[in-house]
Amino acid sequence: MIRHVVMDMDGVVYRGEVPVPGAIETMEALHDQGVKVAYLTNNASRHRVDLVEKLRHMGLPCSVEQMWGSAYTTARYLFTEAPDAKIFAVGMPGMIREFEEVGLTVVPHYEQATHVVVGLDHDFTYEKLTCAHRAICNGAVFIATNLDVTFPDSPSTTVPGAGALAAALQASTGVTPKVIGKPQTTGISLIADSWGVEPEAIVAVGDRLDTDIAAAKAFGCVAALVLTGIANRTDAAKATGLHKPDVILQDLTELIPLLSLSR
Ligand SMILES: [Mg+2]
Known part of the structure; x- marks a missing residue:
């Protein structure tokens, strides 16, 4: 069995x-x-605690140890592969919290970055795109939590996903990201x-x-x-x-x- x-x-x-x-x-x-x-x-936009809460709220049994969102998966991957990484993050607070909780360093300025991680980011701006672009042009490793270009926000409509943001960065830098999801x-x-x-x-x-x-x-x-x-x-x-x-x-x-x- x-x-x-x-x-x-x-x-x-x-x-x-x-x-x-x-x-x-x-x-x-x-x-x-x-x-x-x-x-x-x-899903890379939420911390595992929030993903668990969504399931529990609907009556589905779940603990944090059972939950693997792509932000957490990326955190675990990076902690194994590059524990000293200095990460410029294009993503939501939940993703950044996953990185910091496993012991990774998230840096505020792209000039310091050894890695750029792109997830879903509701506060995505041209300025963030430029910073991430420059970090990758300076040699930072480009990682995408996932390449989902859209996801449904209602039965009849979709919104852009993390993959759409990663695609913008791939287009500007010519670099293909390492994908985790x-x-x-x-x-x-x-x-x-x-x-x-x-x-x-x-x-x-x-x-x-x-x-x-x-x-x-x-x-x-x-x-x-x-x-x-x-x-x-x-x-x-x-x-x-x-x-x-x-x-x-x-x-x-x-x-x-x-x-x-x-x-
Ligand atoms: Mg599904």
Whole structure:
């Protein structure tokens, strides 16, 4: 039996501010059965405490230790790869707090920066873009928390995401960023390490083929597409390679029998 689950959030356990039908019962059942669950989201705008609060407010069980937002994942990655980094951050206070809490240094002036990290930033300005641009031109390492160019802010509209800001900087500098969020495997790999398990021992559940499923397949987990979000059955049927899910779940309740059947 598989006892470890990496779970995407939007389109999987909730949509907007509302839990997906069956999600609360499923997450409670996993908790009661002692299945280890980690939430892995490309959201870089909020500290984990705020992401946890959103789930709990909707009645979904979650602790801070289970939550891996891409700001925290980036913090953990940088602390391992470049603990002495001096970071010029284009991002929200929640992202900066994640960096400082793991012991990284965030600098206010681009001239000091060894690294530039771009996440979602509601206070993005031409001045910030210029500072980040100059730091990268001076040799700072360019990191993007994720490359999501848009995300939905209502059922019919989207807003620019961190990937749109990173794209501006990539265009001006000609430098391609190191990306941390899905479809990269940095987050899922850090989670597997924290559990001490191999990829095959994990089911990763998501609603997007190009991020959730791609990361799961690249890492070697069981990749489960749930049809309550972005991708539908036709998309899944057309998908190839790393975008092709191993399993399709009509909704999250089908995860419980899948776990019992696996292995
Ligand atoms: Mg999603």
